[in-house]
Amino acid sequence: MTLAIDVQQLTKVYNGRIRALDGIDLEVKAGHIFAFLGPNGSGKTTLMRILTTQFRPTSGQASSFGLDVVRDSAEVRKIIGYVPQETSVWADISGFENLLIYSKIYGVPSGRRKKAVRQALQRMGLEEVATNMVKTYSGGMVRRLEIACALLVEPRILFLDEPTIGLDPSARKAVWQNLTSFKKEHGTTVFFNTHYMDEADLYSDEIAIINRGKIVKSGTASELKQSLRSEILRFYSEDGNNVDERTLNDIRDLSMVSNATLHGPRLDVAVEDGERALPLIIGVLSRAGFTFSRISSAKPSLDDVFLRYAGQINFKEGGDDL
Amino acid sequence: MTVNDSFREMFAMIELEMRRLRHDRTEIYTRAIQPILWLGVFGSVMSQVNAIPTGGIPYIDFITPGVLLQSTIFVSVFYGLTIVWERETGILKRLLVAPASRYATVIGRSIASGVRAVVQALIIFPVALLLGVRFIPNPFYILAAFLVLFLVSGGFAAISIFVASVMKTRERFMGLGQALIMPLFFASNALYPIKMMPPALQYIAVMNPLTYAVDAVRGLMISGDVSRLAIDMTAIIIFDIVVFTVASLNFRKIIE
8 A cells, every 4th residue: 555655764954954854754644644743843844844845855755655755746746735834825815715816726627616615615614704804714714714725626645734723722623623524525644743732632543753853752642642651540548548558569569560659548559551450459459458439540641642752851650640 | 737737827826916906905006106206296396407308308208107117116026025924924835835836936926916016007107197298199009018017017026036035034125125126216217318327327227127118118108219119128028037037946945
């Protein structure tokens, strides 16, 4: 199967000294939604701009559906849609006019143009404001119009650079609902950069985290979360009796447990895999005669994953509080 | 990238400019004030002096072609500001990622600016008529004069796009735009014949594309002497080809 995006040993050096990308390898399967995460200045936008043929890489290779982004750049531009981080529609004409101009630039045949514009407006829920000037639009509407412009030609890959930055939660949700329904209908591959971990978690099939020009971790959201091996199980004492030091040490000695700490009547146990560790811990506790009214588990979020692999703060293994 | 695709993109760019103009014409009106002052005040006063050998043409008539050209070139030279603005937003990135050639983008934008400039001239033209400027009553000549305005404005818009892709910020662009226009105007035959200039300035005037444009428009609109039209048109077309090429070659750099 041809990969939607195939990146090999890609580097980009600015002005001969700033290494924005430092040997990136990346594969994105066709039809997947791929989230690219990283702190500011980590090289996310640089990679996107190379993939969308705006920049040439310093070395290495990148291709979209087998088309090389440097050698076949004109062909690549025909199969991709791109929404940059900054506003990319004209504010002094209407939404409809923006789509019309873009449909002409993208070469939508005149017979299909009206229909394509109408569909794009409908897909992004902009029919009612189509004839209003773009400068009267809200941030979310502008973003949806930009995506609508990119979808006019039904691209095989859609590149979105921080698609929901600066939008309120309901506008973000609207953007994603429209995007996912379009994707379902057309099987478009979506590659997006983001800071919002919840979006990557909810909408992506695969994630890669970049830091200082290198990919530090990739996989599905659940794989990434599991890779932290730091689920916290919380046991709440029924009668206020605290677990004694010996039992605490017994729990710590279990192979799957990385740490156990007491917080008043609550016992926190940091484990790699909660589902398998839980019966063992309960065994130790019941042999020692302790009963608990409630057990809760706190799984690491994608935020924790991000902080671990790309954050500057050191993540304390099995920390006593999440 | 076929020729057809390129033309399609150029027309899309012209359409964009026309649609913008339809929504907001303020700029066209405010930009008309200065040239109207040149004609109405400077032209009228200087007509009384009779110090400049105009070949028997009233002074206000003599400077009308230059003023028309200056006003259209103003529109073109500051067209680059639109490009700088589009660079600051994501529009240029997006256009350069679209399946269109940079030549089509640059030439399309330049032509679009030329169209805008002609609209500008169309506002000043009736004012000149009211001020008593006598145009050659030949519609073909007048049309040809507007074609010259269009070609020259397009060329200056290309220069402006080139400057935008080098300067990249609004402030630097404004500075250079201002520094470019008035010397261009003064170092041409717009306000006085080249023969009256100091020799050093005469060399500059001969290299100045505006000189040929003024000469062509003056011949077509005012004096009716079109004997040098072929030379003038050749100069203007060479100018256009050179600036379109240079601006296109440099255009991708604007987003870096």
